[in-house]
Amino acid sequence: DKGNHRHFMAKEIHEQPEVVGRTLAHYVDMANGRIALPEALPFDFAKLSRLSITACGTAFYAGLVAKYWFETIARLPVEIDVASETRYREPPLERDGLTLVISQSGETADTLASLRYAKAQGQHSLAVVNVPTSTIARECSVVMPTLAGPEIGVASTKAFSCQLTVLLCLAIAAGRARGTLDAARERALVDALITVPGLMAESVKLEAEVEVLSREIAKARDVLYLGRGTSYPMALEGALKLKEISYIHAEGYAAGELKHGPIALIDETVPVIVIAPHDAIFEKTVSNMQEVAARGGRIVLIGDAKGAADHGLDTLATLTMPDVDPVVAPIVYAVPVQLLAYHTAVFMGKDVDQPRNLAKSVTVE
Numbered sequence: 001d002k003g004n005h006r007h008f009m010a011k012e013i014h015e016q017p018e019v020v021g022r023t024l025a026h027y028v029d030m031a032n033g034r035i036a037l038p039e040a041l042p043f044d045f046a047k048l049s050r051l052s053i054t055a056c057g058t059a060f061y062a063g064l065v066a067k068y069w070f071e072t073i074a075r076l077p078v079e080i081d082v083a084s085e086t087r088y089r090e091p092p093l094e095r096d097g098l099t100l101v102i103s104q105s106g107e108t109a110d111t112l113a114s115l116r117y118a119k120a121q122g123q124h125s126l127a128v129v130n131v132p133t134s135t136i137a138r139e140c141s142v143v144m145p146t147l148a149g150p151e152i153g154v155a156s157t158k159a160f161s162c163q164l165t166v167l168l169c170l171a172i173a174a175g176r177a178r179g180t181l182d183a184a185r186e187r188a189l190v191d192a193l194i195t196v197p198g199l200m201a202e203s204v205k206l207e208a209e210v211e212v213l214s215r216e217i218a219k220a221r222d223v224l225y226l227g228r229g230t231s232y233p234m235a236l237e238g239a240l241k242l243k244e245i246s247y248i249h250a251e252g253y254a255a256g257e258l259k260h261g262p263i264a265l266i267d268e269t270v271p272v273i274v275i276a277p278h279d280a281i282f283e284k285t286v287s288n289m290q291e292v293a294a295r296g297g298r299i300v301l302i303g304d305a306k307g308a309a310d311h312g313l314d315t316l317a318t319l320t321m322p323d324v325d326p327v328v329a330p331i332v333y334a335v336p337v338q339l340l341a342y343h344t345a346v347f348m349g350k351d352v353d354q355p356r357n358l359a360k361s362v363t364v365e
């Protein structure tokens, strides 16, 4: 049932404040401002020397964001790869180490094969999955569910934001176990998490603006997405979302990589979508925006009021997001990124819920 929406994807984007809130309620002890995981862990985060993450597609990008979180919050080194590589690369994995798999469906063939490989190496396995009855959920030693509800649109939206939510809660729990964050810092992070559903609801209000912008994006043959830090995986996710439903060629890059190749593509025909909340590395991203502007590139900034006031450049559009704690920014910024892909594809008359050549769950490799 699409409710009042034209497509499942639209419904699922709009549902995010609610399902992220529901997921949070499952992981957060609101009264005490701390994380309370729904299940005991069969391993100790404090004893791990590293964490291996594997997943495919959008779930992989959620894992890439989580790498930043686990490394900064819990000082836990993270190794991450797409599951189709992990399974055949056969990486050396320590006995009693931890492999984290992320999957909406819980049936993705490569992710499942990587999980089985990790288990055979004697690793503990933790799954962040949306379908609790899935094969991956059954085969993992511990499951941390995303409570997104059924996701019907082939393009993953609400499952992604719920994955990020669970992963941040896990990183905080890991930080506590490893003694890298004190109670006050944990409370501050939890306070930031609690603001997320409201901020996502506010971000949805940018929809009319995004819709106007999407008509411009629809004319492009190629689109570049740039971001730094956790906005880098968001750039990759933005590009994937756009290409899978609009069939416009899109690439996501770490903003700092611009000079190492992609800058050669810049001209007035290639919109450059810059994902940049006003965080500690914002100024670095501004210098990349200047490089784009100097070559006649048309910039779309997805940022906040502070950033918009600071950069002083002409943009094709600026989507002014509410102020967010930079730690939780990827969860909130998922909204405009998804809306832009959605409206561009709808404007182009594409079948957004069932894009060509794609299946909702990839159960064969």
Ligand code: M6R
Binding pocket: 056, 057, 058, 059, 102, 103, 104, 105, 106, 107, 108, 111, 154, 155, 156, 157, 240, 241, 244, 358, 360, 361, 362
């Ligand atoms: O069910 P999974 O999360 O394991 O699926 C992984 C990918 O196939 C999936 O995220 C795919 O990339 C989506 N179509 C992206 O929107």
